[in-house]
Amino acid sequence: MTPIFKIDHTNCGDCPIRHRAVCAHCDANELEELEGIKYYRSFEAGQTIIWSGDQMNFVGSVVSGIASLTQTMEDGRTQMVGLLLPSDFVGRPGRDSAPYDVQATTDLVMCCFRKKPFEELMSSTPHIAHRLLQMTLDELDAAREWMLVLGRKTAREKIASLLSIIARRDASIHQKGNSGPIVFDLPLTREAMADYLGLTLETVSRQISALKKDEVILLEGKRHVTIPDMGRLMEEAGDDTDGGFLV
Amino acid sequence: MTPIFKIDHTNCGDCPIRHRAVCAHCDANELEELEGIKYYRSFEAGQTIIWSGDQMNFVGSVVSGIASLTQTMEDGRTQMVGLLLPSDFVGRPGRDSAPYDVQATTDLVMCCFRKKPFEELMSSTPHIAHRLLQMTLDELDAAREWMLVLGRKTAREKIASLLSIIARRDASIHQKGNSGPIVFDLPLTREAMADYLGLTLETVSRQISALKKDEVILLEGKRHVTIPDMGRLMEEAGDDTDGGFLV
């Protein structure tokens, strides 16, 4: 479907996530050290990158594409607990086995480091540890934001919340002015959305249809979304309309 | 109701959370520096420690008692997004305004630091930053665990999950052997449990009654709980029975 990326950065200076990833604060020397131990891996949409319980012998950053963290109960119920976008970090220094499944939602490229050398590097370069702390605190905020969505919002609000998050992220990447319609493609199947939102895929489908009928969103095909009025969408999500918060 | 604690540690060596809090990895010198800028504050049950949106000019650790982080929507729906136990950290270095309400659930003592000096200390002593990273990663895990509870578990499973978490924590504090009945007092009202679990207080009450009737738990009064069989409770929570995971 999508061509496999042929990535061969030898220098991090050209890296699209250079200024946002765990390496963001590194100076030239530190970057050189990272450069020495990094390697790239590609995954196809749908592929499982790490199985829950597996030995984790690497950590890394998402360079392009989207990955998801999911937890599964014995009887098969699943809940997505994280959505990893470009620059997000995978793995946890100081832990051996993975607590969640990590799956490539789209085709994906990761910049990986073997865990051991990375941990050593981390203890010698505070810039990395500091950036990782920042990123972890941001992820914690996002997780807590999501707890409100899961615990207290209606199905319609949940869908609107997800759409507004994706729209906001997309806007932040493409650096658009913040007025006028927002257009993007949904990177998730209905089922993945359901897993994210604690719903069934049928409910997701119904609520998307309802939002379309009420002209909160416009749909072309099943994935291409236009948001004519972001304020309206935020209202539907139950969020403060004036809410300007950065991700 | 409860007497106000008269705490006047001048030396951190005697502190009950010395080995678990953000200062856990500090050596004698570092501890001395912290000692210089710390101060204690007490709060009564029900008191709000920090209002969402407020300026945060201090950070700190819970020394004794329980606090909760809650998010509120405009229409009044609330979701608890964190439960802070002794040794847990409040506040975020590098951020000015609080994103959540912080409330004392029980009478509470905190060990506080003004934000500015703490941040400076943090950048000079990697041990603090490192410990804070560890703790934040643990909190992120807990938040994700909770997302599964909120998104996918039934009301009965939610209650069982909460009880098992409290029981586990209690056991870890009192260092009991892990067989035989577990006894503890619920530190939360039915309403607080409901806010934690994304339920109504009526449903919480009904499910607790049901677990009592089925002899999964024993109740004396409204708060004193006995768990005759922890494995049984974990089954009811939908967790792996063999699940040994540390908090």
Next chain:
DNA sequence: ATTTCCACTTGATCTCGGTCAAAGCATCTG
């Protein structure tokens, strides 16, 4: 002792979202 208050329980009813089932609609495959 009686009132008040508060946390909690219990019951009756309603509703949102889940479940089960069928069908639509693109994209691959032979």
Next chain:
DNA sequence: CAGATGCTTTGACCGAGATCAAGTGGAAAT
């Protein structure tokens, strides 16, 4: 082209949990 496959939509029905409403019980206050 027909058939298969995967994602999505839609409909009919049902049930877990919310909502609305009383009532209970224990501790503090008068």
